[in-house]
Amino acid sequence: xxxxxxxxxxxxxxxxxxxxxxxxxxxxxxxxxxxxxxxxxxxxxxxxxxxxxxxxxxxxxxxxxxxxxxxxxxxxxxxxxxxxxxxxxxxxxxxxxxxxxxxxxxxxxxxxxxxxxxxxxxxxxxxxxxxxxxxxxxxxxxxxxxxxxxxxxxxxxxxxxxxxxxxxxxxxxxxxxxxxxxxxxxxxxxxxxxxxxxxxxxxxxxxxxxxxxxxxxxxxxxxxxxxxxxxxxxxxxxxxxxxxxxxxxxxxxxxxxxxxxxxxxxxxxxxxxxxxxxxxxxxxxxxxxxxxxxxxxxxxxxxxxxxxxxxxxxxxxxxxxxxxxxxxxxxxxxxxxxxxxxxxx
Numbered sequence: 001x002x003x004x005x006x007x008x009x010x011x012x013x014x015x016x017x018x019x020x021x022x023x024x025x026x027x028x029x030x031x032x033x034x035x036x037x038x039x040x041x042x043x044x045x046x047x048x049x050x051x052x053x054x055x056x057x058x059x060x061x062x063x064x065x066x067x068x069x070x071x072x073x074x075x076x077x078x079x080x081x082x083x084x085x086x087x088x089x090x091x092x093x094x095x096x097x098x099x100x101x102x103x104x105x106x107x108x109x110x111x112x113x114x115x116x117x118x119x120x121x122x123x124x125x126x127x128x129x130x131x132x133x134x135x136x137x138x139x140x141x142x143x144x145x146x147x148x149x150x151x152x153x154x155x156x157x158x159x160x161x162x163x164x165x166x167x168x169x170x171x172x173x174x175x176x177x178x179x180x181x182x183x184x185x186x187x188x189x190x191x192x193x194x195x196x197x198x199x200x201x202x203x204x205x206x207x208x209x210x211x212x213x214x215x216x217x218x219x220x221x222x223x224x225x226x227x228x229x230x231x232x233x234x235x236x237x238x239x240x241x242x243x244x245x246x247x248x249x250x251x252x253x254x255x256x257x258x259x260x261x262x263x264x265x266x267x268x269x270x271x272x273x274x275x276x277x278x279x280x281x282x283x284x285x286x287x288x289x290x291x292x293x294x295x296x297x298x299x300x301x302x303x304x305x306x307x308x309x310x311x312x313x314x315x316x317x318x319x320x321x322x323x324x325x326x327x328x329x330x331x332x333x334x335x336x337x338x339x340x341x342x343x344x345x
Contacts, residue, residue, distance in 0.1 A: 017224050017246060017254075023072075023237035030297050033075065033233050035310045037067035037290050040092045042318040043101055047091065047108055050322060051268045056108050059137075060122045063092030065263040068289035069195055070096035072236025073163065076244060081160035083131040083153070085146040087167060088123035089195075090135040097130050105321035111328035118331045119339065131160075140173030142166060143192065147179040150190035150253070161247050162190040169200025171214055177221075180253070184221040187252035191243050192218070194257045195230065201266045202274045215257035223253050230258030231287040234296070261287070 025033065044062040051060045063070070066089075074084065074096040086093050094104050099115060107114030108122050116126050125135040133149060136142040146164025153160040170176065171194055183190055194214045198205055205212050215225030224246075228239040236258065243254050261283045265272035294307060 017226055017242065020226060020228060020235065020239045020242060022232065022234040023241065025234060025237070027300065027302060029075075030293065030300065030302065031306070031310065033071055033237075034290065034293050034297060034307070035314060036071045036075075036096055037233060037293065038310065038314045039101065039317060040064075040067045040070070040095045041290060042314050043095060043105070043321060044091060046318045046322050047105065048264070048268065050105075050109065050325070055326065056122065057110065058121055058123070059088065060108070060268045061089040061266065062262070062264045062268070063089055065283070065289075066195060066197060066230065066260045067092060068233035068236050068293075069193075069230045069258050069260050072230075072233040073193065073240045076237055076240035077163065078160070079130070081131075081153075081158050082163065083133060083149045083160060084163045084165070085133040085142045085149060086135065086165035087139070087142055087170065088135065088137050089167075090123070090125055093165065094125055094127070094130075094132060097127075097132055099127060099130055099132070101317055101321040102324040105325040106328050109325040109328075110330065111325055112331040112335070113324070113328040117335060117339075119335070140166060140170040140175050143170065143173070143176045143179045146190060146192075147183050147188060150183060150188035151186065153189050154186070159248070160189065161244060162188075163193060164190060165193045165195060167200065168194060168196040168198070168205050168209065168214060169203070171217060172200075172209060176217075180218050180221045180223055180255075183253040184218070184223050187250065189247050189250075190253045191247060192223075192253060192255045194255070195260055196257055197260050197262045199262070199266065199274070202270065202272075204274070213257070215255055218253070218255040223255050225255035225257060227257045227259065230260035231283075231289045231292065233289055233293055 041064055044064045048062060050056050070092045091104060103115040107116055107120055107125055110118045112118050120126055120135060123135060123137045143164050143166050146162050150162040196214055200208050215227040218225050229235045243256055247254055263280055
């Protein structure tokens with residue numbers, strides 16, 4: 001089971017942040033979590049295929065292996081007021097938000113029907129309607145921008161919380177700590193989520209970071225931190241509920257380090273020769289988030305037939321997304337002149 005695969009949750013905080021409890025999900029919720037995680041995986045596998053066929057250009061960073069992070073966290077957010085911002089490994093986050101996979105795949109292939117009308121591609125997807133503010137290619141930029149979103153929530157008194165995802169590599173960027181200082185000083189409503197998948201591009205965490213317990217990175221700014229098993233969707237959801245309660249109570253920012261793992265290379269052009277096949281296979285066998293939840297579901301009395309039905313539906317959805325993208329036209333040439341900001345001096 002996924003919960004037994006990694007170390008127990010840790011915390012640099014106290015009181016309400018000292019004990020993370022897995023979320024007690026209903027049968028319907030477990031089925032939804034399973035479907036959402038499986039959709040991300042099958043969608044990303046299909047995206048990898050389209051990239052190999054040349055239908056997706058530029059960079060493409062897949063989320064395979066990290067599905068429990070986005071699904072567990074975003075299932076706890078209030079879609080009417082909370083906001084999300086992330087880096088360039090963003091397809092999974094958009095799918096976890098319930099955004100139509102056809103529109104996401106169309107965006108990946110640069111089609112006019114895409115969620116950003118084909119202008120964002122893999123790395124810069126955006127949807128104001130869903131309060132999803134990207135998709136950012138500059139490493140660590142989303143942390144400062146997410147802090148701005150949190151300021152907007154506090155300024156407008158709308159009760160919203162900002163969530164800013166970034167990786168273990170981005171954690172070493174200077175702007176991250178400038179943002180921490182501002183957020184703590186002004187008690188901004190933001191959860192900083194470090195997706196620690198073990199490698200910053202091709203550099204192992206231990207080789208690139210002097211402090212490898214990333215949930216402690218906010219201590220000098222008096223920002224409490226928690227460490228969560230990001231391969232367990234129920235622990236992720238439990239930690240999210242606790243974090244949201246803390247931030248919504250006006251306590252200021254929280255740092256959440258999620259221990260996760262990506263099965264593919266950093267991007268589609270990365271052969272990932274910096275790690276062994278045995279390492280990847282060991283994680284797949286012992287800690288896979290989808291298999292871990294499936295085992296819990298079976299123990300809870302959910303039938304194999306119900307699970308197989310979800311598998312079949314998800315494959316259909318990912319295939320339909322690919323077909324929709326391939327059959328959609330490219331953007332009209334006139335789109336070159338829309339959404340362009342022109343400044344005057």
